[in-house]
Amino acid sequence: MHRRKRSIVAVLAVAAVTALAGCSGGGAGGGGPVTLTFATNLISAEENGTSPVVKELISQFEAQHPNVEIEEQTSQATALQQVIQLAFASQNVPDVFNFWRPQPAFNMDKYIASGQLADLTDLAGEPSVKSVFPDSSWETATVDGKVWGLPLYNFSVPLVVNKKVFADAGVPLPQTWADLEAAVPALKAAGYVPWTLSTQDAQQSDDRLLDYVLDRAFGNDGALALFRGERSFTDPAVVQVLDEYLSISSGFGPDDAAALDNNAAIAKYFNTGRSAMLLTNSGYLPTIDKTIAQDMAVIPFPTIPGGAQIDPHIEKDLTNLMYASAASMEDDTKGPVVRDFLKFMTSPDAQKMFADESILVAGVNIEPDTAKTGDLFAAVQEQTSSLDGDKWLGNGRTPSQQQTFYPLMGEAWTGAFTAQQFAERLDAMFRK
Amino acid sequence: MGTLRFRHWYAAYLVPALVLYLLFFVYPFIQTFISSFTSWDGISDPVFVGLDNYAEFFRDSVLVAGIGRILLWAALAVLVKVGLGLVFAAMLRDRLRGYKFFTSVFFFPVVISSSAMSLIFTLMYDNDIGIINKGLGGIGLGFLEHSWLSDPSTAFLAAIAVPIYQDIGFFLVIFLAALQDIPNEYYESARIDGANPLQIFFRITLPLCLGSLRVCTVLAVTSAFKTFDYIFLLTSGGPGTSTQVPATWMYLQTFQSFRYGYGAAIAMLIFVLSILVSVVVMGSGPLGRMRRRPENVDLEGAVA
Numbered sequence: 001m002h003r004r005k006r007s008i009v010a011v012l013a014v015a016a017v018t019a020l021a022g023c024s025g026g027g028a029g030g031g032g033p034v035t036l037t038f039a040t041n042l043i044s045a046e047e048n049g050t051s052p053v054v055k056e057l058i059s060q061f062e063a064q065h066p067n068v069e070i071e072e073q074t075s076q077a078t079a080l081q082q083v084i085q086l087a088f089a090s091q092n093v094p095d096v097f098n099f100w101r102p103q104p105a106f107n108m109d110k111y112i113a114s115g116q117l118a119d120l121t122d123l124a125g126e127p128s129v130k131s132v133f134p135d136s137s138w139e140t141a142t143v144d145g146k147v148w149g150l151p152l153y154n155f156s157v158p159l160v161v162n163k164k165v166f167a168d169a170g171v172p173l174p175q176t177w178a179d180l181e182a183a184v185p186a187l188k189a190a191g192y193v194p195w196t197l198s199t200q201d202a203q204q205s206d207d208r209l210l211d212y213v214l215d216r217a218f219g220n221d222g223a224l225a226l227f228r229g230e231r232s233f234t235d236p237a238v239v240q241v242l243d244e245y246l247s248i249s250s251g252f253g254p255d256d257a258a259a260l261d262n263n264a265a266i267a268k269y270f271n272t273g274r275s276a277m278l279l280t281n282s283g284y285l286p287t288i289d290k291t292i293a294q295d296m297a298v299i300p301f302p303t304i305p306g307g308a309q310i311d312p313h314i315e316k317d318l319t320n321l322m323y324a325s326a327a328s329m330e331d332d333t334k335g336p337v338v339r340d341f342l343k344f345m346t347s348p349d350a351q352k353m354f355a356d357e358s359i360l361v362a363g364v365n366i367e368p369d370t371a372k373t374g375d376l377f378a379a380v381q382e383q384t385s386s387l388d389g390d391k392w393l394g395n396g397r398t399p400s401q402q403q404t405f406y407p408l409m410g411e412a413w414t415g416a417f418t419a420q421q422f423a424e425r426l427d428a429m430f431r432k
Numbered sequence: 433m434g435t436l437r438f439r440h441w442y443a444a445y446l447v448p449a450l451v452l453y454l455l456f457f458v459y460p461f462i463q464t465f466i467s468s469f470t471s472w473d474g475i476s477d478p479v480f481v482g483l484d485n486y487a488e489f490f491r492d493s494v495l496v497a498g499i500g501r502i503l504l505w506a507a508l509a510v511l512v513k514v515g516l517g518l519v520f521a522a523m524l525r526d527r528l529r530g531y532k533f534f535t536s537v538f539f540f541p542v543v544i545s546s547s548a549m550s551l552i553f554t555l556m557y558d559n560d561i562g563i564i565n566k567g568l569g570g571i572g573l574g575f576l577e578h579s580w581l582s583d584p585s586t587a588f589l590a591a592i593a594v595p596i597y598q599d600i601g602f603f604l605v606i607f608l609a610a611l612q613d614i615p616n617e618y619y620e621s622a623r624i625d626g627a628n629p630l631q632i633f634f635r636i637t638l639p640l641c642l643g644s645l646r647v648c649t650v651l652a653v654t655s656a657f658k659t660f661d662y663i664f665l666l667t668s669g670g671p672g673t674s675t676q677v678p679a680t681w682m683y684l685q686t687f688q689s690f691r692y693g694y695g696a697a698i699a700m701l702i703f704v705l706s707i708l709v710s711v712v713v714m715g716s717g718p719l720g721r722m723r724r725r726p727e728n729v730d731l732e733g734a735v736a
Binding site for chain 2 (some may be wrong): 081082084086088091107110112113114199200202203255256257258259268397400402403407408410411414416
């Protein structure tokens with residue numbers, strides 16, 4: 001009996017030691033197995049855009065580091081914000097993750113203040129890393145003199161038009177603001193949906209047109225001041241601009257814009273030639289059907305007569321960075337692997353792979369293979385690099401304001417408001 | 433025959449269940465209650481704000497409108513889910529030909545996940561390829577075709593139609609079990625005395641399944657108060673905020689606005705509303721006062 005008990009104790013002890021060794025798998029020393037958790041929204045069900053690149057990069061990294069396993073924690077689009085918020089709240093930050101810019105609009109100020117986010121200043125200072133990206137990217141990645149993320153890729157908001165739809169509707173491509181004001185109702189009258197978009201809150205894409213109109217009218221700083229509450233939306237000059245905005249937006253999106261996400265809206269309307277214009281994040285370019293890309297053109301969003309912007313600008317910025325948890329970076333075993341992974345994911349070779357999938361990379365001197373990307377992406381890339389940049393106006397909004405702002409935008413697209421009503425609602429939301 | 437004596441150490445058998453209950457219900461509940469008096473972003477230290485979160489209810493027009501919506505939802509849920517469940521169960525009680533087939537057909541939607549149901553109905557509601565618009569067009573009602581989930585005037589009803597439809601089978605099964613406990617003699621006596629089907633339903637079936645009716649009513653109402661998934665999956669609270677309900681609003685406040693304190697206060701509101709309904713229906717309400725007793729059956733009155 002005693003012998004049996006001793007055997008059970010011995011088995012349990014071995015099991016416990018094995019289990020503990022397993023638990024510390026990520027921290028085992030001496031070249032033992034290391035598991036890195038990687039929270040990302042770059043891997044999705046669609047086999048386009050960032051998905052194939054990130055999968056391939058992980059596979060390559062694991063092949064180069066046989067003792068390392070990358071454990072993917074995937075989430076879709078903006079759902080990553082909740083995942084990362086919960087990770088910081090529970091002090092269980094993934095070893096590495098990609099995320100938006102280190103700005104309050106994404107709650108990053110809180111994450112930095114919590115001390116759980118790794119300071120990557122030393123890593124960013126390495127010549128092989130620093131030289132990959134332009135100064136503008138490093139400025140965006142820096143808060144209070146410290147670099148918190150390594151740049152991954154940029155976004156821009158090009159105005160993509162379907163030339164065939166315009167031609168079939170007998171409407172000229174808009175070169176001026178007056179052209180655009182005339183084109184939108186004419187397209188609708190001809191049976192086309194003027195703008196392809198989703199008005200679902202989580203898609204955060206129905207504010208692009210408003211951004212452009214406000215930027216053109218008041219300049220990027222002036223428009224940002226409105227959302228920072230430094231200027232009133234009910235100012236008569238602003239109300240007039242909002243009226244012009246509503247005249248080209250209200251009722252001119254898809255009827256079911258609230259029931260479609262961005263991918264579905266593009267597939268249903270833009271890729272089928274039922275819609276004329278797409279004004280959205282360049283990250284959605286890979287979803288445009290390449291077989292009809294020859295019908296597409298990229299044109300500058302027109303300037304508004306009397307507006308602050310005389311030359312066309314384009315909304316663009318660094319949009320995705322790689323971050324790491326402070327605890328992982330400080331870990332003797334994981335730290336070097338995390339550094340290697342961050343450098344690998346943002347290396348020129350990785351940037352080239354992203355560029356070849358029609359992603360606007362942050363790196364300098366990265367030339368995509370135009371045979372793969374097609375002419376449309378080349379045009380977007382050319383326009384993005386040649387035009388001056390405007391910051392996304394969401395930079396002036398807090399996460400809480402975002403949540404009430406997007407439903408309001410969705411309602412505005414349905415024609416629920418007059419300009420004065422719209423201005424008052426915006427003012428109540430943002431005016432300090 | 434021996435008598436089972438109570439011994440104090442028997443209480444030890446309750447410990448595992450009690451620990452789980454304390455750990456997964458009582459503790460989170462207390463935490464939520466405490467959080468509802470704080471302003472907390474989930475990262476920084478919580479700040480005590482007293483009743484501010486509760487006072488904000490009265491200024492939060494989205495929440496107030498959402499409460500109105502769940503009251504409407506609860507009313508429709510009781511009428512349709514419970515009502516049709518009971519009616520169908522009464523029809524199937526007599527084991528008509530195809531009894532098993534119809535029971536399975538009614539119950540089948542219950543086993544489908546909410547995400548699958550939402551996907552199916554998203555396609556059915558589609559303005560171009562949806563079977564609803566196609567059907568309307570096919571019978572000459574094309575003028576009624578539109579985007580059911582994108583039109584603020586129809587989006588909420590279209591969204592809640594899905595869980596209401598899906599749960600009918602669940603309630604049917606509960607009622608069917610209850611009705612099969614009713615002795616056949618009551619029905620036979622009533623028929624011999626010349627009672628018609630309606631009289632039998634109201635004088636025999638209904639009084640004898642009041643216990644199940646109370647439970648089903650509470651389930652229907654509380655599920656309307658706390659359901660999150662269908663609204664989130666079908667409309668995400670849109671267009672605008674036209675389909676927001678307290679459960680989705682709580683989620684948005686907590687996980688997108690990072691206002692954990694206010695989200696916790698909304699959770700407490702949903703809890704209180706659910707408890708109120710349960711107490712009224714199960715305890716002191718008209719249904720609660722009635723007891724499931726054979727003497728409630730008015731066999732004589734069943735004959736006109």
